[in-house]
Amino acid sequence: MSTSEASLRDSAALQAIYYAAGIAFLALAKLKYLTQGYLTPKVVGADDVAGCVSYDRRIAQIFLQHVDVQGKRVLELGPGSDLGVGILLVQAGARGYVGVDRNPLVSERSAAVHAALGGVVEGVRYEVVPDFQFAAKLGQGEFDVIVSNAAFEHFDDVPDVARQLATVVKPGGKLSVHIDLKTHSRWIRDKDPANIYRYPGWLYRLFYFPGQPNRLRPADYRRAFTAAGWKNVRTSPVDRTSRVGTVHGAFDPSDMDQMTVLLEADR
Numbered sequence: 001m002s003t004s005e006a007s008l009r010d011s012a013a014l015q016a017i018y019y020a021a022g023i024a025f026l027a028l029a030k031l032k033y034l035t036q037g038y039l040t041p042k043v044v045g046a047d048d049v050a051g052c053v054s055y056d057r058r059i060a061q062i063f064l065q066h067v068d069v070q071g072k073r074v075l076e077l078g079p080g081s082d083l084g085v086g087i088l089l090v091q092a093g094a095r096g097y098v099g100v101d102r103n104p105l106v107s108e109r110s111a112a113v114h115a116a117l118g119g120v121v122e123g124v125r126y127e128v129v130p131d132f133q134f135a136a137k138l139g140q141g142e143f144d145v146i147v148s149n150a151a152f153e154h155f156d157d158v159p160d161v162a163r164q165l166a167t168v169v170k171p172g173g174k175l176s177v178h179i180d181l182k183t184h185s186r187w188i189r190d191k192d193p194a195n196i197y198r199y200p201g202w203l204y205r206l207f208y209f210p211g212q213p214n215r216l217r218p219a220d221y222r223r224a225f226t227a228a229g230w231k232n233v234r235t236s237p238v239d240r241t242s243r244v245g246t247v248h249g250a251f252d253p254s255d256m257d258q259m260t261v262l263l264e265a266d267r
C-alpha cells in the first residue's frame with residue numbers, strides 16, 4: 001500500500017472516530033443538562049476568581065474595541081456567571097448596563113468577582129427571563145448598544161431574539177456580538193472543531209436540550225437580523241480553523257472554517 005493510500009485510510013478512520021465520538025459527546029451534554037441543569041457558562045470556573053476577573057477584562061476590552069459606550073445604555077445578552085463585564089463597561093463610561101439571561105447564573109458565588117472589580121455599581125442591573133421574552137420586560141427604545149459573547153449560538157429562536165432586540169434598541173443603536181460557532185464539548189472541540197455540523201438535523205435534535213448549540217451559520221444570523229429590520233447587517237470571521245473535514249450536506253461548506261464570528265448591525 002502506498003503512503004498516500006495509508007494516510008487516506010488513516011484520515012478516513014479518524015473521521016469515523018470523530019463522528020462516533022461526537023455522538024457520545026452530544027449524549028453526554030444532554031445527560032449533563034438533564035441531571036445538573038445548565039452548568040458551564042464560562043471556560044473559566046465560577047470559583048476561579050482571578051480567572052473570571054481576567055476573562056471579564058478581556059471580554060469587556062473586546063466589546064470596547066468595537067463599540068463606543070460613553071454615555072450609552074448597554075444591554076448584554078447571556079452575561080454568564082457574573083456581571084463583571086457590566087461593571088467594567090460602566091467604569092469605562094457607559095450610562096447603564098443590563099445583563100439579561102434565561103438562566104439564573106449570577107448568585108452569591110459571583111460576589112468575589114464583583115468585589116475584585118470594584119463592586120456592582122449603580123446602573124448595573126441583572127434580569128433573568130426564563131422564557132427569554134425579554135423585550136416586554138425591558139421596554140421600547142431603552143438601549144443604545146447591544147453586546148454579547150458566546151451566547152447567541154445557544155439561543156433557541158434567533159429570529160425572535162433579533163425582533164425583540166429591534167424593539168428594545170433606540171433608532172441608530174448598534175449591535176456588536178461575538179458568536180462561538182465551534183463544537184462546545186471539551187476535547188472534541190479542539191480535535192474536531194466542526195464536529196456538530198457532521199450530523200443530519202434529526203440526529204442532532206435527538207440530543208436537544210435548551211442551550212444546545214443551534215448550529216446556525218453566519219448567513220442565518222445575517223438573514224434573521226435583516227428580516228427583523230436591522231440595517232447594515234454584517235459578519236466577519238474572528239477565528240478560523242484549518243480542520244473542517246466533511247460536514248453534512250445541509251451546511252454550506254464554503255464558510256465552515258469560520259469558528260467565531262462578529263455580527264454587527266445598526267438599527
Ligand SMILES: C[S@@+](CC[C@H](N)C(=O)[O-])C[C@H]1O[C@@H](n2cnc3c(N)ncnc32)[C@H](O)[C@@H]1O
Nearest residue numbers: 041042078079080102103149150151154210211
Ligand atoms: C457560554 S455562556 C457565555 C457567558 C459569557 N457571555 C461569556 O462570555 O463567558 C452562554 C450564555 O448564554 C445563556 N444561554 C444558554 N442557553 C440559552 C438559551 N436557550 N436561551 C437564552 N440564553 C441562553 C447562558 O445562560 C449564558 O449566560
